[in-house]
Amino acid sequence: MNEPLSFVHPTADSPWGTYLMQVDRVVPYLGHLARWVETLKRPKRALIVDVPIEMDDGRVAHFEGYRVQHNMSRGPGKGGVRYHPDVTLEEVMALAAWMSIKNAAVNLPYGGAKGGIRVDPKGLSNKELERMTRRYTSEIGIIIGPQQDIPAPDVNTNPQIMAWMMDTYSMNTGTTATGVVTGKPIHLGGSLGRVKATGRGVFVTGREAARRIGLDLDGARVAVQGFGNVGSSAAELFAQAGSKIVAAQDHTGSIFNAGGFDLADLMPWVKTHGGVGGFPGAEALATEDFWDVACDIMIPAALEAQITSARAMRLKARLVLEGANGPTVTSADDILSERGVLVVPDVICNAGGVTVSYFEWVQDFSSFFWTEDEINVRLDKIMIGALKKIWDTADKHRITLRTATFAVACERILTAREERGLYP
Numbered sequence: 001m002n003e004p005l006s007f008v009h010p011t012a013d014s015p016w017g018t019y020l021m022q023v024d025r026v027v028p029y030l031g032h033l034a035r036w037v038e039t040l041k042r043p044k045r046a047l048i049v050d051v052p053i054e055m056d057d058g059r060v061a062h063f064e065g066y067r068v069q070h071n072m073s074r075g076p077g078k079g080g081v082r083y084h085p086d087v088t089l090e091e092v093m094a095l096a097a098w099m100s101i102k103n104a105a106v107n108l109p110y111g112g113a114k115g116g117i118r119v120d121p122k123g124l125s126n127k128e129l130e131r132m133t134r135r136y137t138s139e140i141g142i143i144i145g146p147q148q149d150i151p152a153p154d155v156n157t158n159p160q161i162m163a164w165m166m167d168t169y170s171m172n173t174g175t176t177a178t179g180v181v182t183g184k185p186i187h188l189g190g191s192l193g194r195v196k197a198t199g200r201g202v203f204v205t206g207r208e209a210a211r212r213i214g215l216d217l218d219g220a221r222v223a224v225q226g227f228g229n230v231g232s233s234a235a236e237l238f239a240q241a242g243s244k245i246v247a248a249q250d251h252t253g254s255i256f257n258a259g260g261f262d263l264a265d266l267m268p269w270v271k272t273h274g275g276v277g278g279f280p281g282a283e284a285l286a287t288e289d290f291w292d293v294a295c296d297i298m299i300p301a302a303l304e305a306q307i308t309s310a311r312a313m314r315l316k317a318r319l320v321l322e323g324a325n326g327p328t329v330t331s332a333d334d335i336l337s338e339r340g341v342l343v344v345p346d347v348i349c350n351a352g353g354v355t356v357s358y359f360e361w362v363q364d365f366s367s368f369f370w371t372e373d374e375i376n377v378r379l380d381k382i383m384i385g386a387l388k389k390i391w392d393t394a395d396k397h398r399i400t401l402r403t404a405t406f407a408v409a410c411e412r413i414l415t416a417r418e419e420r421g422l423y424p
Helices: 015-029 031-041 089-105 126-140 159-173 197-213 229-240 263-273 287-292 309-314 330-338 352-366 372-397 401-420
Strands: 045-054 060-071 077-084 111-118 149-153 221-225 244-250 253-256 283-285 297-300 319-321 342-344
Touching (some): 015 031, 015 089, 015 330, 015 401, 060 149, 077 352, 089 401, 126 159, 149 159, 197 229, 197 319, 197 372, 229 244, 229 297, 244 263, 244 287, 253 287
Parallel strands (some): 221 297, 297 319, 319 342
Antiparallel strands (some): 060 111, 253 283
């Protein structure tokens, strides 16, 4: 048998290496489906594209873009697009694979996909950003579509970028294809409740997990790494439940207030200043000291591999809610488990976003739109039901929630793979 992915050489703590170890750990719980496990270790399709654009000053700049479709046994690909200077093919492969697991874990009729461009979008004008988005969309247009692969917002992308992607695809195909992306502006077929859906999913799963371990949210101390859309939305919901947001960290700095931040002041500050750094209602922390803060709940909602082994040893939280994708390396995961720290893994914890993306996709096909209350009720029901299934699996096999999530998801994916068979 050929070794998979000879063009990628993952390390143990790299995104793809982490994902492969997570798959290996679930094999003993797959029964006869284990014969198909190599399916999960190889992306179905990986596309690398050149994205040339004319800059405002007349120069021609080239950016490297990716779209990876990991597995589509259960339906069309689904996953976001991120703009970040550290985007690599290996990272996008791992993110696409985690989307396969995430979609199956909440039983959505999707496979996993992900995309990205290696770029610092802060260095582009609005017109340059639009030209880059439209060219990227045209380049990956050969593999995306409402029934093929549906992109969505991710790091440094937003509803406006989704509108440009939808318009570009529509112009190239001669149709108004609102269902080609999700996370769009409301008046272009977007869904109410989508913007805060990922953060809401973090809160809902966190509330259920806290209840199971006897942690009262009223007065609970919460630390949030990454105060963008996901982290800030989750923080608001925890604050409404009576929790105290005592620490926050993003690319602008780290802040701490033992009594909890006043979010009515912090949220406008973040919007005006681009981050939490310098917020006058808190004291500044050194970057590494953030991980020593006394808290009950830690929400890593930034990028991958933030909770390392060293940080896992120091973490004081009882509960970790993974708002980001892949924020905990495998060795750190083991340390947290040994220390009795409960981790609600990314592939269920932050699945609120893709769940409401599914609602948006369904609404686009039917041209019938739901109220935000209906969206939230449906979201909560799916998230709570999915977590219960995973928790029951964890209790049955005496395994962590992460391994249980993979067990549930991989069984669903590989059952679909087996029942569809191999073509030709």
